[in-house]
Structure formats: C-alpha cells, structure tokens
Amino acid sequence: MTESAWLLLCDPSPALRCRVLRELLDVPPDDPELADLLARRYHDREALALLESEPGGLQELSHLLCRLGRLGLDRRHPRVAELVERVFAHRREDGSFPLTEFRTDDRYTMIPLQVALPLRGLGSVGAATDSRAEKSYDWLLDRRTEDGSWPTGLVAGQPGGVPGYRKLPGSPGCRANTEAALAALVLHPAHARSELARRAADLLLRRETRDEWALGTEIARLHGRERAAGFISLHARFDLAFVLELVSWTGVSARDARVTDLVDFLDGLRGPAGLWEHPAHPLLSRWLTLDLLVSMRRLRDGDWTGDGPRLRFRPGDIAVKHH
Numbered sequence: 001m002t003e004s005a006w007l008l009l010c011d012p013s014p015a016l017r018c019r020v021l022r023e024l025l026d027v028p029p030d031d032p033e034l035a036d037l038l039a040r041r042y043h044d045r046e047a048l049a050l051l052e053s054e055p056g057g058l059q060e061l062s063h064l065l066c067r068l069g070r071l072g073l074d075r076r077h078p079r080v081a082e083l084v085e086r087v088f089a090h091r092r093e094d095g096s097f098p099l100t101e102f103r104t105d106d107r108y109t110m111i112p113l114q115v116a117l118p119l120r121g122l123g124s125v126g127a128a129t130d131s132r133a134e135k136s137y138d139w140l141l142d143r144r145t146e147d148g149s150w151p152t153g154l155v156a157g158q159p160g161g162v163p164g165y166r167k168l169p170g171s172p173g174c175r176a177n178t179e180a181a182l183a184a185l186v187l188h189p190a191h192a193r194s195e196l197a198r199r200a201a202d203l204l205l206r207r208e209t210r211d212e213w214a215l216g217t218e219i220a221r222l223h224g225r226e227r228a229a230g231f232i233s234l235h236a237r238f239d240l241a242f243v244l245e246l247v248s249w250t251g252v253s254a255r256d257a258r259v260t261d262l263v264d265f266l267d268g269l270r271g272p273a274g275l276w277e278h279p280a281h282p283l284l285s286r287w288l289t290l291d292l293l294v295s296m297r298r299l300r301d302g303d304w305t306g307d308g309p310r311l312r313f314r315p316g317d318i319a320v321k322h323h
Contacts, residue, residue, distance in 0.1 A: 004274035004293060011286045014040040015047070015071040023294045038072075046223070047071045051079045058090050058101040062121030063221075063228050069124025070222045076126075084127050087118050095135035102231045108160060111153035113231060115140045116180035123187025137188060140181055141196060148199030149173020150181045152232065165236055169206040170309060176235040178203060179246070186249035193251045201247040202306035205258045210265050211238045216278045216288045218242040225281045240266065241291055248295040253302030258310070263296060 005024035009017055014037040021027040021034050041047060050068055055061040068080055075081045090097050099114045115136050122133050145151055152160035152174040166176045182200040185191040214237040220226040244262060252259055270276055276292055278284040
C-alpha cells in the first residue's frame with residue numbers, strides 16, 4: 001500500500017497530495033511539504049473555479065459544498081462560509097429542507113434525500129455539528145423504517161414504490177435514500193460509528209453485485225467529469241468505491257465476509273503498478289486509487305462485522321429515468 005501511495009505524489013493536485021501525506025503516509029502536522037501543500041490548495045485551479053462558480057438550486061448548492069470539501073476547503077474559507085449560510089437559509093423550522101427545491105412532482109410529500117443531500121454538503125465542509133444541522137439530522141433519523149433503512153418517501157401517506165435498481169435485498173427500504181442518508185451520517189462525529197449508521201451499512205452490504213462499470217461514479221461527479229443528474233435516481237449506479245468508503249467510515253471490519261469478498265474483487269482490478277484505472281475517466285485514476293487505499297486502510301481499525309444474511313440479488317432490468 002505504501003509503494004502505491006508514493007506513486008500518487010506525482011499528481012499535480014495539492015489536495016490529493018495532502019491526503020496522501022496525511023492519510024496514507026502519516027506525516028506529522030509540522031511536515032514542511034504538508035504545510036506548503038495545505039497553503040497551495042486554495043490556489044489550485046480546480047478549487048478556484050469552484051469558488052467562483054454560482055450554483056443554481058439547493059441540490060446544486062449542496063453538491064458544490066461536497067466538491068469543495070473534496071479539495072480540502074471548509075467553512076473557515078469566507079466563500080465556503082457564505083455558501084453554508086445559503087444552505088441553512090432554506091432550512092425549515094422542523095429541520096427539513098423544502099422538497100420543492102428538488103423536484104416538481106407533487107405526488108410525494110416526503111423523500112429522505114431532501115435532507116440527506118444538504119446535510120452531506122454541510123458535513124463535507126465541517127458544518128455537520130452546527131446546531132442548525134443537528135436538528136436536520138434528527139429529522140433524517142426519524143424517517144428510518146423499522147429495519148433501519150430509509151424509504152423512497154411518502155405518497156398520500158403511503159410508502160413510495162422501490163424499483164429494482166434501488167432495492168435493498170431483504171429490506172423494504174430504498175437503497176438510494178439509504179446510501180444518501182449514510183453519506184450524511186458518516187460526516188458527523190457522533191453518528192459515523194453509531195448503531196444507526198452501522199445498521200444502514202449492514203443493509204448496503206447485502207447487495208453483492210459487482211458493477212465494475214460503475215466504479216468511480218461518485219469521484220467523477222465530485223470532480224466535474226459527470227453531472228450529478230437526477231434526484232431519487234441520483235444514486236442509481238452502485239459505485240463500489242463509494243460504498244466501500246461509506247461502510248469503512250462506520251467502523252466495519254475487514255473480517256466481515258462481505259467486505260472481504262468486495263476487497264478481493266477490487267484488488268483483482270488493480271493494475272501492475274498497484275493503481276486502479278478509472279473505467280471512464282483515466283485522469284481520475286489517482287483519485288480513485290487514493291479513495292480505495294484509504295478505505296481499505298480504514299477497515300484495519302474496524303470493530304464490527306454484520307450479521308445480515310448472504311442473499312442472492314439481481315437489480316431489475318428497469319430503464320432508469322432521472323427524476
């Protein structure tokens with residue numbers, strides 16, 4: 001793993017190299033190279049373009065915060081702080097965010113994504129523990145189903161349907177909403193390793209499809225190579241790199257049989273130099289390699305294994321409509 005980490009230091013991105021030094025090579029905080037890179041993150045071309053961009057609606061605004069957090073910027077930066085306040089300006093008294101900010105279909109009265117997406121954006125830049133965000137986390141947790149998943153939403157007071165590509169094996173919940181909720185929970189220090197987050201991770205691990213073609217989808221979105229299209233269908237693709245990152249943050253152990261199988265599969269995709277190649281965007285290969293190495297390293301400190309059954313599962317052959 002260390003040999004692969006040294007290769008990543010060839011990348012021009014100061015944000016990527018900062019993470020390599022911190023998360024893979026364990027350099028001390030006073031390391032001069034790290035200090036230099038930390039300062040240069042704010043002048044990186046990708047970061048400057050994002051800071052100068054003007055997002056549209058709440059979903060785009062939330063995603064922009066995720067992208068800025070990806071590059072190591074947080075709410076201490078004045079522009080990021082301004083964007084955080086713009087997200088909070090949409091928050092309702094009960095902690096939710098208006099569903100109408102995300103979709104115009106008036107059949108649904110509640111969809112967990114309406115809060116999960118803003119919370120992920122806020123958490124990405126260090127605002128998860130803001131008192132205003134805490135109430136939104138409470139709202140999100142209150143929408144869980146009995147088995148610990150999150151539903152598609154409510155239509156006339158009844159649970160919305162879950163098409164095949166969003167099903168969770170052995171659960172009535174919606175994978176896309178559960179995945180989005182977990183992505184918000186792992187960014188909060190009190191929720192990341194909570195039993196609620198671990199239950200969601202356990203349910204996600206029940207889906208054991210190996211969608212190699214979707215590997216790195218989330219990375220491509222965070223770096224602007226692909227659009228973050230859709231709302232309910234935002235997480236239509238089952239991105240194994242993203243799933244491994246989420247479950248590793250909950251403290252799952254590499255001893256979990258499902259995790260072991262997933263890591264073995266991903267290891268089989270590594271190139272001869274120990275790096276992973278992004279299937280659609282080769283220039284993002286070092287970012288993909290970084291994420292996978294960090295997630296796998298995090299598994300070493302995991303302290304729980306799931307007890308979910310190993311269920312056969314095939315997502316239905318349903319055309320995905322982005323809505």
